[in-house]
Amino acid sequence: xxxxxxxxxxxxxxxxxxxxxxxxxxxxxxxxxxxxxxxxxxxxxxxxxxxxxxxxxxxxxxxxxxxxxxxxxxxxxxxxxxxxxxxxxxxxxxxxxxxxxxxxxxxxxxxxxxxxxxxxxxxxxxxxxxxxxxxxxxxxxxxxxxxxxxxxxxxxxxxxxxxxxxxxxxxxxxxxxxxxxxxxxxxxxxxxxxxxxxxxxxxxxxxxxxxxxxxxxxxxxxxxxxxxxxxxxxxxxxxxxxxxxxxxxxxxxxxxxxxxxxxxxxxxxxxxxxxxxxxxxxxxxxxxxxxxxxxxxxxxxxxxxxxxxxxxxxxxxxxxxxxxxxxxxxxxxxxx
Amino acid sequence: xxxxxxxxxxxxxxxxxxxxxxxxxxxxxxxxxxxxxxxxxxxxxxxxxxxxxxxxxxxxxxxxxxxxxxxxxxxxxxxxxxxxxxxxxxxxxxxxxxxxxxxxxxxxxxxxxxxxxxxxxxxxxxxxxxxxxxxxxxxxxxxxxxxxxxxxxxxxxxxxxxxxxxxxxxxxxxxxxxxxxxxxxxxxxxxxxxxxxxxxxxxxxxxxxxxxxxxxxxxxxxxxxxxxxxxxxxxxxxxxxxxxxxxxxxxxxxxxxxxxxxxxxxxxxxxxxxxxxxxxxxxxxxxxxxxxxxxxxxxxxxxxxxxxxxxxxxxxxxxxxxxxxxxxxx
Numbered sequence: 001x002x003x004x005x006x007x008x009x010x011x012x013x014x015x016x017x018x019x020x021x022x023x024x025x026x027x028x029x030x031x032x033x034x035x036x037x038x039x040x041x042x043x044x045x046x047x048x049x050x051x052x053x054x055x056x057x058x059x060x061x062x063x064x065x066x067x068x069x070x071x072x073x074x075x076x077x078x079x080x081x082x083x084x085x086x087x088x089x090x091x092x093x094x095x096x097x098x099x100x101x102x103x104x105x106x107x108x109x110x111x112x113x114x115x116x117x118x119x120x121x122x123x124x125x126x127x128x129x130x131x132x133x134x135x136x137x138x139x140x141x142x143x144x145x146x147x148x149x150x151x152x153x154x155x156x157x158x159x160x161x162x163x164x165x166x167x168x169x170x171x172x173x174x175x176x177x178x179x180x181x182x183x184x185x186x187x188x189x190x191x192x193x194x195x196x197x198x199x200x201x202x203x204x205x206x207x208x209x210x211x212x213x214x215x216x217x218x219x220x221x222x223x224x225x226x227x228x229x230x231x232x233x234x235x236x237x238x239x240x241x242x243x244x245x246x247x248x249x250x251x252x253x254x255x256x257x258x259x260x261x262x263x264x265x266x267x268x269x270x271x272x273x274x275x276x277x278x279x280x281x282x283x284x285x286x287x288x289x290x291x292x293x294x295x296x297x298x299x300x301x302x303x304x305x306x307x308x309x310x311x312x313x314x315x316x317x318x319x320x321x322x323x324x325x326x327x328x329x330x331x332x333x334x335x336x
Numbered sequence: 337x338x339x340x341x342x343x344x345x346x347x348x349x350x351x352x353x354x355x356x357x358x359x360x361x362x363x364x365x366x367x368x369x370x371x372x373x374x375x376x377x378x379x380x381x382x383x384x385x386x387x388x389x390x391x392x393x394x395x396x397x398x399x400x401x402x403x404x405x406x407x408x409x410x411x412x413x414x415x416x417x418x419x420x421x422x423x424x425x426x427x428x429x430x431x432x433x434x435x436x437x438x439x440x441x442x443x444x445x446x447x448x449x450x451x452x453x454x455x456x457x458x459x460x461x462x463x464x465x466x467x468x469x470x471x472x473x474x475x476x477x478x479x480x481x482x483x484x485x486x487x488x489x490x491x492x493x494x495x496x497x498x499x500x501x502x503x504x505x506x507x508x509x510x511x512x513x514x515x516x517x518x519x520x521x522x523x524x525x526x527x528x529x530x531x532x533x534x535x536x537x538x539x540x541x542x543x544x545x546x547x548x549x550x551x552x553x554x555x556x557x558x559x560x561x562x563x564x565x566x567x568x569x570x571x572x573x574x575x576x577x578x579x580x581x582x583x584x585x586x587x588x589x590x591x592x593x594x595x596x597x598x599x600x601x602x603x604x605x606x607x608x609x610x611x612x613x614x615x616x617x618x619x620x621x622x623x624x625x626x627x628x629x630x631x632x633x634x635x636x637x638x639x640x641x642x643x644x645x646x647x648x649x650x651x652x653x654x655x656x657x658x659x660x661x662x663x664x665x666x
Binding site: 133146147255259273305308309310318322331 | 413466475476477480481599600610641
């Protein structure tokens with residue numbers, strides 16, 4: 001919608017574009033400021049190695065946050081993204097092994113399983129007519145059970161050629177993980193955003209009944225949103241496997257990624273009430289969250305204070321959304 | 337349904353009076369089914385001793401679910417439960433050290449009080465900042481976690497539970513019935529009284545159905561929001577105090593295992609996760625159901641992987657039977 005508006009050439013539209021993307025831009029500016037602060041205080045400065053380490057960590061959360069964005073846009077929620085992420089990690093540590101060719105086949109299989117997990121979520125939400133929160137809470141338990149079944153204890157292996165390629169540097173400069181993220185944005189997010197079902201997702205999130213009455217394919221839009229969420233979470237799971245060379249069915253990891261993904265979505269300017277926002281914002285939201293952790297590290301905060309500081313920053317960051325109460329003209333607008 | 341149609345002309349039937357609707361009946365049916373299934377595996381499952389033991393364990397979940405239910409009835413959710421449980425346990429055990437002789441008496445109220453304070457903060461954020469409860473309580477959970485890590489110095493604290501905490505959590509004083517069960521019953525009666533007999537309870541259902549309508553009818557909706565979140569925090573902390581008494585100490589992450597079962601128990605009991613509909617009898621059924629399910633799967637020595645899968649499938653399966661939202665479109 002916005003980009004086509006700009007393309008139409010009306011110069012006055014930049015104001016509209018700015019207003020429409022203010023959430024994304026705020027998150028991007030916040031990230032750039034924090035990252036600059038981080039780099040200027042880092043003993044090594046901005047070397048490819050420093051950037052790669054930061055990127056490898058941040059891209060994992062960015063992908064999970066992108067996954068979370070899609071159901072949120074339809075006014076849903078996916079509390080199982082962290083579990084799908086961990087399940088993909090566990091399965092990848094078993095089947096993405098052997099030669100490069102076998103590894104590629106394994107990757108395809110993991111992606112298919114991730115998409116299937118997302119599709120099951122969507123099917124239960126759409127055809128089962130259950131609430132997304134409780135559905136994904138329950139399927140999350142199932143996916144965690146499968147992870148435990150595949151990998152009862154931490155371990156496993158991964159095809160090292162692919163892993164090194166995707167976690168190293170391109171041309172010895174650019175972190176490969178960032179390239180992976182860019183490819184995902186170009187191949188998954190942009191086409192989705194421009195497709196009929198992508199637009200339908202926004203319409204469903206804004207007002208499901210109005211969307212239905214206007215002939216928007218509500219059911220297919222929701223199904224696709226949840227399926228793509230599963231797919232994106234499994235891409236993140238694969239990247240985790242490439243980073244750690246192993247799989248672990250860890251409930252704390254899954255839980256923290258699910259919760260941080262919601263926070264990243266909010267910081268990225270996407271409304272939890274649906275119909276407003278973008279996955280690009282969530283990427284910057286995820287980067288912001290990860291840079292907070294790095295900042296605590298370079299500023300040498302006493303380790304005991306770190307969790308509290310992180311929590312307070314998280315709470316303040318999500319509270320920024322409260323600025324909208326300053327703009328309401330009628331108290332009834334508050335009860336959305 | 338049962339919660340809101342107070343204006344119906346005909347006299348309510350007995351089932352309606354007791355709050356037994358279809359979902360509650362099915363939930364109790366499932367409990368019997370699970371017990372029957374367990375009995376086929378071993379006679380032990382029907383022994384009073386085993387059942388009392390389960391009710392005692394379920395009491396902790398039941399107290400947490402009571403608070404969670406009040407918040408869910410509003411159409412909100414409290415994700416700060418895990419660390420508020422830990423907060424309650426740690427503050428109560430720490431109070432013994434801080435307060436000396438008086439601390440032994442004050443420890444339980446102090447633990448509950450700390451939980452209520454966090455709950456009030458949650459309520460303030462949701463009511464006045466108008467932030468989605470899901471994200472605000474999540475942030476609060478992280479803050480409380482930070483506070484507790486700071487409090488314990490990052491180690492497992494050596495704080496011991498007091499005699500009183502041990503007494504109400506573990507011991508049995510009357511007819512061999514666990515004291516924890518009496519505590520749950522008290523909390524349950526309080527919730528039923530508030531929901532059925534007070535204006536506040538009616539306001540809870542009203543806000544859950546449509547907050548703007550409740551506001552226009554003169555309900556102080558912010559007070560209702562803060563009250564329910566405070567209750568949820570207090571109950572989570574109270575359960576934490578009892579859990580500290582049960583295991584004789586407070587430790588980090590002790591609340592992690594209670595968030596999902598509490599929400600699942602409330603929802604399995606027929607409470608609408610979007611708010612405005614549900615009754616306490618259903619929550620009781622949900623708590624017993626979850627507790628029995630967990631217990632029987634572990635007695636059958638089902639590995640953790642299978643337990644998680646069955647747990648998830650049962651929740652989905654039961655909700656598909658009675659928890660589906662209306663197909664209404666236009």
